[in-house]
Amino acid sequence: MKYSNRDRAILLLADGTIFYGKSIGIEGTVFGEVCFNTGMTGYQEIFTDPSYFGQIMVASNAHIGNYGTNEEEVEADKIMISGLVCKNFSFNHSRPNSTESLKEYFEKQNLVAISDVDTRALVSYIRDNGAMNAVICTEECDIEDLKRRLLGIPDMKGLELxxxxxxxxxxxxxxxxxxxxxxxxxxxxxxxxxxxxxxxxxxxxxxxxxxxxxxxxxxxxxxxxxxxxxxxxxxxxxxxxxxxxxxxxxxxxxxxxxxxxxxxxxxxxxxxxxxxxxxxxxxxxxxxxxxxxxxxxxxxxxxxxxxxxxxxxxxxxxxxxxxxxxxxxxxxxxxxxxxxxxxxxxxxxxxxxxxxxxxxxxxxxxxxx
The missing domain is CATH 3.40.50.880 (Class I glutamine amidotransferase (GATase) domain)
Structure with missing residues (x-):
């Protein structure tokens, strides 16, 4: 099955489960171990934390991007997560000392992100079934091809990063x-x-x-x-x-x-x-x-x-x-x-x-x- 990102974007888990959402506008396909963070704030520090390298981040907080970004609020010189999954992505932001919007920040580093995902259901699913590899696709994708490619992604266990x-x-x-x-x-x-x-x-x-x-x-x-x-x-x-x-x-x-x-x-x-x-x-x-x-x-x-x-x-x-x-x-x-x-x-x-x-x-x- 193929589809265009004009209709929807997906998160495909290694066990075949699919969660649908919308692309924030950056086309691409990224792989990584899916995990979730329950923090209500500090998203920029999370995205730049080297400990998250190789992982697709699910933000359990409903609003991501609402206070923009600040060039001093980083834990590394670049974004470390593989991709982002969230519920509500704020294209507009409001904070006096913000440097730029989160969308602009992602565009500079070509980070693939999807919004409008039922993250409560997704977090519950990960909690019940454990962390596993996944793929975000925001371009025209073949589901069966993505499943085959997912099989080749190494597990985090045994992985030196x-x-x-x-x-x-x-x-x-x-x-x-x-x-x-x-x-x-x-x-x-x-x-x-x-x-x-x-x-x-x-x-x-x-x-x-x-x-x-x-x-x-x-x-x-x-x-x-x-x-x-x-x-x-x-x-x-x-x-x-x-x-x-x-x-x-x-x-x-x-x-x-x-x-x-x-x-x-x-x-x-x-x-x-x-x-x-x-x-x-x-x-x-x-x-x-x-x-x-x-x-x-x-x-x-x-x-x-x-x-x-x-x-x-x-x-x-x-x-x-x-x-x-x-x-x-x-x-x-x-x-x-x-x-x-x-x-x-x-x-x-x-x-x-x-x-x-x-x-x-x-x-x-x-x-x-």
């Missing part, structure tokens, strides 16, 4: 005269993580995803940071080896999201692909050490196996996701190492967890003493 988004060459962020020096391993780092470190008097050197411990050590850092990023952590063998070497020297290290998973794998603790993952800015987390609750920003499709982490004699769980009990944070008893599965830089999201950056600085201070 950090190499697609990481910097190719090292670069610096912050004040060269800052009190602390940090070596950051870029697995898909967000700009606001670097801003949070810089504002805590850190000078950061950001290294490519496959940099060795010797590379990171050459900066003579006070601490090490392992970033967030896309894809499966399991194939990141170089990053795991780098993490092991940092831990062998017992130097301060902080991991977020993918970096958190890499630290687990470096210690023989496995990870697994989640049925849906956690993506939104309202995820409840319990700090086990203090008993306090946090509302957090999250974006991950993989997690650390809790049962195996609990068996490890040198690890303890510091945070857990209240909804499903998954591991949200951990630390080592004999090493200067801690990590969280969520995003304390909160871009977008609440600021309940920004204290974790202060904790990293405290660990560095403790190591100096």
């Amino acid at each position: 950090s190499s697609k988004v990481s910097t190719k060459e090292p670069y610096f962020v912050g004040n060269p005269d800052a009190k602390y020096k940090i070596s950051a391993l870029d697995l898909g780092i967000k700009k606001n993580i670097l801003r949070n470190l810089a504002k805590r008097d850190c000078y950061i050197k950001v290294f490519p995803y496959d940099a060795s411990y010797e590379d990171l050590k050459s900066f003579d850092p006070d601490g090490y940071f392992l970033s967030n990023g896309p894809g499966d952590p399991d194939p990141l063998y170089a990053a795991q080896e780098t993490a092991r070497n940092i831990l062998d020297k017992n130097e301060p290290v902080f991991g977020i999201c993918l970096g958190h998973q890499v630290l687990a794998l470096a210690n023989g603790i496995p990870t697994y692909k989640m049925f849906n993952g956690h993506r939104g800015i309202n995820h409840p987390v319990r700090n086990i050490l203090t008993g306090e609750g946090e509302i957090t920003s999250q974006n991950h499709g993989f997690a650390v196996v809790r049962e195996e982490l609990e068996k490890h004699p040198d690890f303890e769980i510091t945070h857990e996701h209240i909804n499903d009990g998954t591991v949200a944070g951990m630390r080592m008893k004999s090493k200067n190492c801690f990590s969280v599965q969520y995003h304390p830089e909160a871009s977008p999201g609440p600021h309940d967890a920004t204290y974790l950056f202060d904790q990293f600085i405290s660990n560095i201070e403790g190591a100096k003493k």
